[in-house]
Amino acid sequence: MNGALSDAELVSRALAGSDAAFSRLVERHQAAVRGFLRRFLGSGWAEADDVAQDAFLAAWRSLRTLKDPAGVRPWLCGIAWRKAQDRIRGSRRGAARDASWLESLELPAGVSPEEKLALQAAMAELPPDVRGCVALCLGDGWSHGEVSLALGLPLGTVKSHVARGRSRLLKALGGSDDA
Structure with a gap:
């Protein structure tokens, strides 16, 4: 024997409680x-790595x-596929919630429909954590x-x-940010 365990052998050991065997499977297929x-x-390494970790x-x-213990790679990719689909659906739901919130905003008198659209587009371009902080603080009047x-972020991060x-x-x- 050459010392390298097959996927099926590693699965068997992992099922018997070996964290090291599962770790070896992850190393082999990550x-x-x-x-x-x-x-x-298509969104960059960080998101893909987060989804892979979840998978x-x-x-x-x-x-x-x-x-099929010998079919670990397709099984793992199937789990990753479902996790990625969940992530995409979650992002779409978040974007829909943000759009709904923006539509419900009562903007001050004199704000044109074009400015409201520009605001919606600018909100959509904010990273999710920034958008969440802005929506709660500026939109809903929450304190930092x-x-x-609520978001589990450090106070200084929320402020920035x-x-x-x-x-x-x-x-x-x-406008300008001279305030």
């Missing part, structure tokens, strides 16, 4: 899973459902502390996200 996710999501965690939890607790988001929104509306 490049394929991460590469697939990067190509599929490997789900795989560990559901290892007993693997019907409340947003910090709100300031950065406010500046970008004002710029989109043709």
